Amino acid sequence: MSLDAVILMLVAMAILWGGLVVAVIRLNRHDLPSLDDIHRDL
Amino acid sequence: MSTTEHTTARRGAFSSRKVFILAAIGSAVGLGNIWRFPYVAYENGGGAFLIPYLVALLTAGIPFLFLDYAIGHRHRGSAPLSFARLRRGTEFLGWWQVAICFLIAVYYAAVIAWALRYTFFSVDEAWGSDPEGFLFGEFLQAGDPGVTADVVVGVLVPLAIVWGAVLVIMALGVEKGVGRLSLYFIPVLVVAFGVLVVRAITLEGATVGLDALFSPSWEALGEPGVWAAAFGQIFFSLSIGFGIMITYASYVDRHNDMPGAGLVVGFANSGFELLAGIGVFAALGFMAQAQGVAVDEVAAQGLGLAFVVFPALISEAPAGALIGVLFFGSLVIAGLTSLVSVIEVVISAVRDKFEMTRVGASMAVGVPATVVSLLLFSTTSGVYVLDIVDHFINQYGILLVAVASMVVVAWGLRALPDLAAHLNATGSLYLGRPWFALVGVLAPAMLSYVLVDAFVADLRTPYEGYPSWMLNVLGWGAAAAVVVFGVLAARLSWRPETPLEEPYEARKELR
Numbered sequence: 001m002s003l004d005a006v007i008l009m010l011v012a013m014a015i016l017w018g019g020l021v022v023a024v025i026r027l028n029r030h031d032l033p034s035l036d037d038i039h040r041d042l
Numbered sequence: 043m044s045t046t047e048h049t050t051a052r053r054g055a056f057s058s059r060k061v062f063i064l065a066a067i068g069s070a071v072g073l074g075n076i077w078r079f080p081y082v083a084y085e086n087g088g089g090a091f092l093i094p095y096l097v098a099l100l101t102a103g104i105p106f107l108f109l110d111y112a113i114g115h116r117h118r119g120s121a122p123l124s125f126a127r128l129r130r131g132t133e134f135l136g137w138w139q140v141a142i143c144f145l146i147a148v149y150y151a152a153v154i155a156w157a158l159r160y161t162f163f164s165v166d167e168a169w170g171s172d173p174e175g176f177l178f179g180e181f182l183q184a185g186d187p188g189v190t191a192d193v194v195v196g197v198l199v200p201l202a203i204v205w206g207a208v209l210v211i212m213a214l215g216v217e218k219g220v221g222r223l224s225l226y227f228i229p230v231l232v233v234a235f236g237v238l239v240v241r242a243i244t245l246e247g248a249t250v251g252l253d254a255l256f257s258p259s260w261e262a263l264g265e266p267g268v269w270a271a272a273f274g275q276i277f278f279s280l281s282i283g284f285g286i287m288i289t290y291a292s293y294v295d296r297h298n299d300m301p302g303a304g305l306v307v308g309f310a311n312s313g314f315e316l317l318a319g320i321g322v323f324a325a326l327g328f329m330a331q332a333q334g335v336a337v338d339e340v341a342a343q344g345l346g347l348a349f350v351v352f353p354a355l356i357s358e359a360p361a362g363a364l365i366g367v368l369f370f371g372s373l374v375i376a377g378l379t380s381l382v383s384v385i386e387v388v389i390s391a392v393r394d395k396f397e398m399t400r401v402g403a404s405m406a407v408g409v410p411a412t413v414v415s416l417l418l419f420s421t422t423s424g425v426y427v428l429d430i431v432d433h434f435i436n437q438y439g440i441l442l443v444a445v446a447s448m449v450v451v452a453w454g455l456r457a458l459p460d461l462a463a464h465l466n467a468t469g470s471l472y473l474g475r476p477w478f479a480l481v482g483v484l485a486p487a488m489l490s491y492v493l494v495d496a497f498v499a500d501l502r503t504p505y506e507g508y509p510s511w512m513l514n515v516l517g518w519g520a521a522a523a524v525v526v527f528g529v530l531a532a533r534l535s536w537r538p539e540t541p542l543e544e545p546y547e548a549r550k551e552l553r
Contacts, residue, residue: 001249005256008089015096016316020309027302030470
């Protein structure tokens with residue numbers, strides 16, 4: 001693979017997968033699921 | 043029981059925020075993520091496509107997702123009921139979306155049925171040395187383009203199985219049917235596709251494919267068509283603008299952080315697309331190297347990628363059966379979780395309008411959908427009908443109603459400040475003037491460009507060279523029929539039990 005391609009693949013992974021992780025952490029910090037929620041899911 | 047609890051019990055609801063997010067991801071992650079995104083990215087600048095793609099995601103996709111969430115979550119109803127509550131005269135937009143969803147459901151089920159059949163074909167590579175001939179000849183038995191009533195049993199049986207499963211899921215309701223399907227199957231999809239990607243990137247020649255996908259063609263950024271492709275991909279991929287997210291958001295607890303959930307759904311959908319791109323192009327790189335040709339000679343999208351290129355690849359790859367089962371199994375799961383979201387739009391609307399029970403509405407919608415689907419798509423002409431309806435309903439159904447609803451909500455009703463205030467009350471992300479500009483100006487402008495571009499292309503050249511009577515009846519006719527249905531259905535009165543003014547929970551009990 002060319003260097004350009006490797007860099008862009010890593011950038012895409014960092015932004016999209018990293019963005020997902022940040023979004024999940026952000027959501028949980030703002031509003032943790034309640035015990036009731038967890039019980040209902042199970 | 044409080045009025046809110048009563049309304050929740052009547053309409054159904056997701057048991058928690060997690061289930062809602064998984065259901066929304068299940069709806070967004072569909073066949074297009076796997077068989078459309080990789081090729082669109084490859085054809086439109088490769089690695090450089092990342093820039094317009096991210097711009098489209100952040101400036102149009104996610105803001106539009108927030109708009110759908112706001113309408114459904116604020117007005118607590120199916121698409122027609124939410125629009126009717128927004129302003130009585132806009133109800134037709136909701137029914138237009140319902141009609142689009144009905145049509146999509148009847149052909150989408152057929153593709154899932156093909157994928158289901160191919161999951162088993164993969165085990166013994168039933169296509170032999172000629173996957174294309176097998177698909178159109180032995181499997182679909184497709185003749186010349188036209189409409190016939192000659193039934194293909196090999197398609198009829200899996201299609202009936204798919205509809206049987208859908209009817210059961212829908213009858214079980216939002217929490218036990220749609221919710222549980224997503225809760226269990228989305229993790230299975232991620233694991234199965236993850237294993238497929240690992241297998242693909244360990245094949246000889248995988249880096250050739252990845253190089254083709256990610257090598258940037260920076261000059262592509264100067265082409266308007268590349269930006270239009272990025273906005274089109276994000277729009278079609280996120281399940282926005284045709285009632286699904288309005289319906290799902292209406293099943294979510296009032297105190298939820300909807301913008302925060304929207305960010306998770308948007309990034310999860312795009313993250314899965316990236317995973318699909320890596321898996322598909324790693325596999326194509328192997329195939330190109332094995333055949334001694336360039337990647338562009340094997341690269342394809344849509345039905346051709348799934349049912350012609352991948353079977354050929356499965357025949358050549360070591361442990362090809364495993365790749366086949368994982369690939370087609372992933373298509374079945376991704377398709378099924380999307381299909382239930384599409385048909386839920388229709389069921390929810392029928393329930394709201396006619397005050398039907400869950401099982402009653404599921405059967406009232408599901409049985410006719412099954413019959414139409416079996417009649418149109420289990421015949422020797424099914425593939426042609428599917429191709430035409432899919433193209434025209436996507437371009438002149440989904441895209442058109444999305445632009446129309448954005449313009450009506452933003453400019454006709456000037457409802458964006460009220461909707462933003464609703465999301466801001468419990469959201470972790472403040473929506474203000476920048477959101478108004480994105481939803482009211484940028485997103486409709488870009489989607490209008492995509493729409494006009496497609497319209498000009500279809501006027502210049504008949505789509506795929508089909509006979510004009512087929513395009514007029516099944517294509518333009520279907521696109522016009524969903525608008526007419528929307529207008530007519532909106533003329534039916536709501537039952538007295540269904541309040542169109544707030545408080546929505548204070549429904550009148552007449553029985």
